Amino acid sequence: xxxxxxxxxxxxxxxxxxxxxxxxxxxxxxxxxxxxxxxxxxxxxxxxxxxxxxxxxxxxxxxxxxxxxxxxxxxxxxxxxxxxxxxxxxxxxxxxxxxxxxxxxxxxxxxxxxxxxxxxxxxxxxxxxxxxxxxxxxxxxxxxxxxxxxxxxxxxxxxxxxxxxxxxxxxxxxxxxxxxxxxxxxxxxxxxxxxxxxxxxxxxxxxxxxxxxxxxxxxxxxxxxxxxxxxxxxxxxxxxxxxxxxxxxxxxxxxxxxxxxxxxxxxxxxxxxxxxxxxxxxxxxxxxxxxxxxxxxxxxxxxxxxxxxxxxxxxxxxxxxxxxxxxxxxxxxxxxxxxxxxxxxxxxxxxxxxxxxxxxxxxxxxxxxxxxxxx
Amino acid sequence: xxxxxxxxxxxxxxxxxxxxxxxxxxxxxxxxxxxxxxxxxxxxxxxxxxxxxxxxxxxxxxxxxxxxxxxxxxxxxxxxxxxxxxxxxxxxxxxxxxxxxxxxxxxxxxxxxxxxxxxxxxxxxxxxxxxxxxxxxxxxxxxxxxxxxxxxxxxxxxxxxxxxxxxxxxxxxxxxxxx
Numbered sequence: 001x002x003x004x005x006x007x008x009x010x011x012x013x014x015x016x017x018x019x020x021x022x023x024x025x026x027x028x029x030x031x032x033x034x035x036x037x038x039x040x041x042x043x044x045x046x047x048x049x050x051x052x053x054x055x056x057x058x059x060x061x062x063x064x065x066x067x068x069x070x071x072x073x074x075x076x077x078x079x080x081x082x083x084x085x086x087x088x089x090x091x092x093x094x095x096x097x098x099x100x101x102x103x104x105x106x107x108x109x110x111x112x113x114x115x116x117x118x119x120x121x122x123x124x125x126x127x128x129x130x131x132x133x134x135x136x137x138x139x140x141x142x143x144x145x146x147x148x149x150x151x152x153x154x155x156x157x158x159x160x161x162x163x164x165x166x167x168x169x170x171x172x173x174x175x176x177x178x179x180x181x182x183x184x185x186x187x188x189x190x191x192x193x194x195x196x197x198x199x200x201x202x203x204x205x206x207x208x209x210x211x212x213x214x215x216x217x218x219x220x221x222x223x224x225x226x227x228x229x230x231x232x233x234x235x236x237x238x239x240x241x242x243x244x245x246x247x248x249x250x251x252x253x254x255x256x257x258x259x260x261x262x263x264x265x266x267x268x269x270x271x272x273x274x275x276x277x278x279x280x281x282x283x284x285x286x287x288x289x290x291x292x293x294x295x296x297x298x299x300x301x302x303x304x305x306x307x308x309x310x311x312x313x314x315x316x317x318x319x320x321x322x323x324x325x326x327x328x329x330x331x332x333x334x335x336x337x338x339x340x341x342x343x344x345x346x347x348x349x350x351x352x353x354x355x356x357x358x359x360x361x362x363x364x365x366x367x368x369x370x371x372x373x374x375x
Numbered sequence: 376x377x378x379x380x381x382x383x384x385x386x387x388x389x390x391x392x393x394x395x396x397x398x399x400x401x402x403x404x405x406x407x408x409x410x411x412x413x414x415x416x417x418x419x420x421x422x423x424x425x426x427x428x429x430x431x432x433x434x435x436x437x438x439x440x441x442x443x444x445x446x447x448x449x450x451x452x453x454x455x456x457x458x459x460x461x462x463x464x465x466x467x468x469x470x471x472x473x474x475x476x477x478x479x480x481x482x483x484x485x486x487x488x489x490x491x492x493x494x495x496x497x498x499x500x501x502x503x504x505x506x507x508x509x510x511x512x513x514x515x516x517x518x519x520x521x522x523x524x525x526x527x528x529x530x531x532x533x534x535x536x537x538x539x540x541x542x543x544x545x546x547x548x549x550x551x552x553x554x
Contacts, residue, residue: 037522039476039554047524054521058450058538067447104518104540365526 041368043086043329043340049096052344052362057100060323063348063358066109075348076112076316077323084329084342093327093344112315123312130310137306141290142185148302150207150292151194161197161205161295163243165288166212166229178308179211182290202237207301208293216285216311227298231260232268285311321357322349333370341365409511414487415440415455417551431551434473436460438532442547451544453479457551458532470529476554477523479537480516485509485546512548517541524554 036046060066066073077098080090101109113119145151151158162183183196186209197205208230233243260268286309292302325346332339341363348358415437420429438456445452457477461470487509518541525533537549 037478039524047522050521051523055523058540061540062445062448062450062538064447067445364524 039366043366043368044088044327044342044364048342048362048364049093051364052093053096053100055362056097056346056360057104059360060101060346060348060358061105061109065350065357066321069108072108072110073321074110074112074319075321075323076114076319078114080325080327080344082327084327085331085340086327086329086342088327090327094323097323097346112319114314119314122315126310126312134308137308138182138185141182141304141306142189144304145186145209145290145292145302146189146193148292150301154193157190157193157195158206159195159197159204160207160209160292161202162199163202163208163210163230163233165210178288179209183209200237200243202234202243202295205295208295209290210293211288211290213308214287214289214305216287228260228264228268230293230298232265235260235265283312285309319351322351323347324349334367337367337369339365339367409486409513411509412486412511412548414509414547415549415551421553431475431553433463434460435475435527435551445538448540449542451481451539451547453535453537453539453547453549455535455537455549456532457527457535459527459529461529472526472528474524474526474554475551477525477535477549477551478520479539479547479549480512480519481537481539481541481544482512482514482516482546482548483543484514486512486548487546509546517544522554 034040037050039045039047042048077094080093082088082090098111102111113122162179165179180199186194187196197203202208210230237243285307287305288308289303289305291300293300323346325344327342327344329340329342331341342365344362346358346360346362347356349356417431417435420431422429436458438458439454440456441454443452443454444450455477457475459470459473463470518539520537520539523535523537525535527533535549537547539547
């Protein structure tokens with residue numbers, strides 16, 4: 001009897017151990033790789049995205065305007081609007097289409113990015129390249145000034161006063177330091193062929209080294225006549241003030257003195273004060289016209305213009321077409337399954353004429369079994 | 376008993392030696408000669424049944440197959456008509472609607488025999504199968520389309536179109552399967 005009970009206890013213990021052992025799992029099963037071309041329960045899954053891109057890509061390349069184009073065609077892709085009941089990232093569709101076109105077009109089609117972050121990064125790189133190029137430009141300008149006939153053929157070294165550039169407020173650049181760097185470049189290469197007055201002094205100068213900033217997209221305020229500007233600086237210098245016309249410290253220039261009338265000086269001063277309030281550097285192409293002006297008759301005996309800054313664009317100036325589209329769907333629920341009809345439409349639009357030069361359509365319909373709790 | 380045990384062990388040892396002698400680290404994969412393959416092929420059925428067949432040949436038929444080239448771009452365009460035959464046997468109480476997928480691969484060289492003229496269907500025998508004799512597939516494709524899935528109701532003809540966006544496509548093969 002006792003032996004029988006012992007066997008029973010042992011049997012139950014073994015059974016319990018087996019059941020306990022089956023219930024324990026030390027690690028989950030590894031994931032199973034699925035085929036991205038396989039249709040799944042997703043209304044618009046990887047298979048549909050691949051099919052859509054595979055069908056639409058060659059058709060875009062066969063559009064007559066693109067097929068017959070002599071050069072590369074540039075397209076900007078707008079995000080697809082989603083008016084369907086499916087929650088999805090529409091960029092997956094446009095990215096798949098772009099990938100397909102980039103691979104099969106062999107360079108005939110290029111896309112211009114519309115991503116703000118990518119555009120910002122690109123503009124940052126362009127800006128750094130421009131700043132690196134400015135130093136080389138200063139060398140060129142300095143060499144041009146030294147090679148100009150008035151300096152190269154002068155019987156004695158001319159005396160030059162450096163004055164701030166005109167319309168610095170238009171461009172948002174540090175004009176004074178720029179002209180000062182130019183002065184240093186000239187002085188380092190001059191080898192005694194040129195003398196400069198002390199910074200801020202116009203006394204004894206035969207020529208003024210000055211300049212005028214030019215912004216391609218002009219603002220209404222802030223445009224001042226160069227001659228008046230120079231007269232203003234001379235009046236200030238005679239009155240013992242700094243030649244920086246934006247400097248409001250010190251006594252006002254006497255209305256009776258100087259080449260400018262009282263009314264003209266006041267108007268200039270008011271214009272300068274108003275334009276000085278504009279602190280935001282405009283995003284335009286900017287040039288600097290460096291001038292060597294004769295002090296007595298205010299004639300520019302030498303001038304050279306060079307590009308200082310470049311307008312940062314989104315790269316849309318060469319875009320020929322816009323690709324856009326929409327995803328729409330219609331659903332019906334029948335006995336626990338959803339019948340969903342999905343249509344993806346694409347349009348290629350010419351921005352100049354607003355014409356839709358091509359339209360494509362991908363449609364699919366699926367019956368998906370829905371299970372579980374409906375909220 | 377001891378002799379029996381010894382003989383059994385010897386037999387097991389002998390079997391083990393024979394098996395071990397046939398084990399190697401790697402094995403060769405079967406290679407197939409695709410010469411003579413058709414331009415339209417389908418895969419084996421998803422399962423076999425005791426009665427009847429689930430082969431796609433029993434369920435679909437090709438109404439036309441043409442190969443043309445786009446004038447502006449030179450892209451090859453393959454158009455195939457696929458029709459659902461419906462019930463073929465007495466045990467088919469109802470001809471079913473089927474869901475199919477098709478994928479086209481384009482090659483520089485022809486796969487099957489060339490059609491008699493551009494845009495015409497390929498020549499076929501009395502059973503509706505294409506005349507054999509093509510070189511088959513022996514190089515990677517220049518372009519492979521994504522798998523197209525479509526529903527084929529009974530009696531309907533689905534018109535498939537595959538475009539090869541790479542020029543100089545000389546041949547193609549379309550593979551049909553269920554999904």
